[in-house]
Amino acid sequence: MNDNPAQTVDFGFRSVPVAEKSGMVRAVFDSVASRYDVMNDLMSLGIHRAWKRIFINDLAPRPQHTLLDLAGGTGDISFGWLRAGGGKALLSDINAAMLSVGRDRALNLGFAADVSLLVADAERLPLPDRCVDRVSMAFGLRNCTHKEAVLSEARRVLKPGGRFLCLEFSHVKVAALAPVYDAWSFKVLPRLGQMVAGDADSYRYLAESIRTFPDQERLAGMMRAAGFGRVSVRDLSGGIAAIHGGWRL
Numbered sequence: 632m633n634d635n636p637a638q639t640v641d642f643g644f645r646s647v648p649v650a651e652k653s654g655m656v657r658a659v660f661d662s663v664a665s666r667y668d669v670m671n672d673l674m675s676l677g678i679h680r681a682w683k684r685i686f687i688n689d690l691a692p693r694p695q696h697t698l699l700d701l702a703g704g705t706g707d708i709s710f711g712w713l714r715a716g717g718g719k720a721l722l723s724d725i726n727a728a729m730l731s732v733g734r735d736r737a738l739n740l741g742f743a744a745d746v747s748l749l750v751a752d753a754e755r756l757p758l759p760d761r762c763v764d765r766v767s768m769a770f771g772l773r774n775c776t777h778k779e780a781v782l783s784e785a786r787r788v789l790k791p792g793g794r795f796l797c798l799e800f801s802h803v804k805v806a807a808l809a810p811v812y813d814a815w816s817f818k819v820l821p822r823l824g825q826m827v828a829g830d831a832d833s834y835r836y837l838a839e840s841i842r843t844f845p846d847q848e849r850l851a852g853m854m855r856a857a858g859f860g861r862v863s864v865r866d867l868s869g870g871i872a873a874i875h876g877g878w879r880l
């Protein structure tokens with residue numbers, strides 16, 4: 632992708648040159664990889680597990696279907712898909728440190744034969760057109776620089792009749808939740824990050840990047856613009872997170 636060097640993009644609340652964002656995101660996940668799973672539980676008080684269960688259920692795993700798990704990190708979605716009876720999973724991520732935790736988990740869980748690993752940028756997938764039945768992306772799109780490119784790649788690699796599902800933090804729709812959620816995100820998370828992962832900045836980035844991510848309606852519009860049909864949105868926990876779905880028709 633040829634970026635204009637003067638162009639900027641959000642990195643949390645900061646604007647950074649487009650060419651620099653992916654390196655900065657990489658540094659975040661290099662830093663947190665080994666503590667990523669425990670931090671997820673602490674930060675969300677375990678709620679991310681319930682969101683992921685709903686997400687996996689929405690993926691409707693079938694043994695004859697293959698899954699491409701984009702920004703799959705340490706593998707929660709791929710393993711959930713396999714546990715629920717899905718066919719082969721391709722666990723992909725741009726970050727080798729995250730994938731190596733995923734590889735160890737696959738071995739421990741006895742899934743090594745059913746999961747392949749791929750270091751890949753979701754913005755330019757080294758995969759042929761129309762090769763998988765489902766594409767998932769959980770808490771990944773927010774970190775990508777060119778979100779439209781990710782959506783278009785997800786559609787390109789899907790077989791006709793295949794479905795893309797995105798689980799991402801979104802915009803809170805229950806007014807009473809907002810002050811508590813803000814205090815948790817901006818005051819508690821960076822401190823937890825410092826205590827558990829020795830890294831407050833990465834968790835400050837997390838809270839900020841959630842606020843700058845497109846809201847439910849905007850992301851649905853971006854999916855339609857990328858060519859997805861029958862786009863759906865399901866809010867989770869009052870809109871703290873949302874599942875967006877779209878079909879390649």
Ligand SMILES: C[S@@+](CC[C@H](N)C(=O)[O-])C[C@H]1O[C@@H](n2cnc3c(N)ncnc32)[C@H](O)[C@@H]1O
Nearest residue numbers: 660702703704725726729752753769770771774
């Ligand atoms: C918050 S983690 C989510 C991991 C996993 N899907 C989960 O739900 O636990 C975000 C992941 O996005 C990955 N990522 C960031 N930018 C990416 C890109 N351009 N292409 C692929 N993965 C990317 C990071 O390396 C990281 O593993």
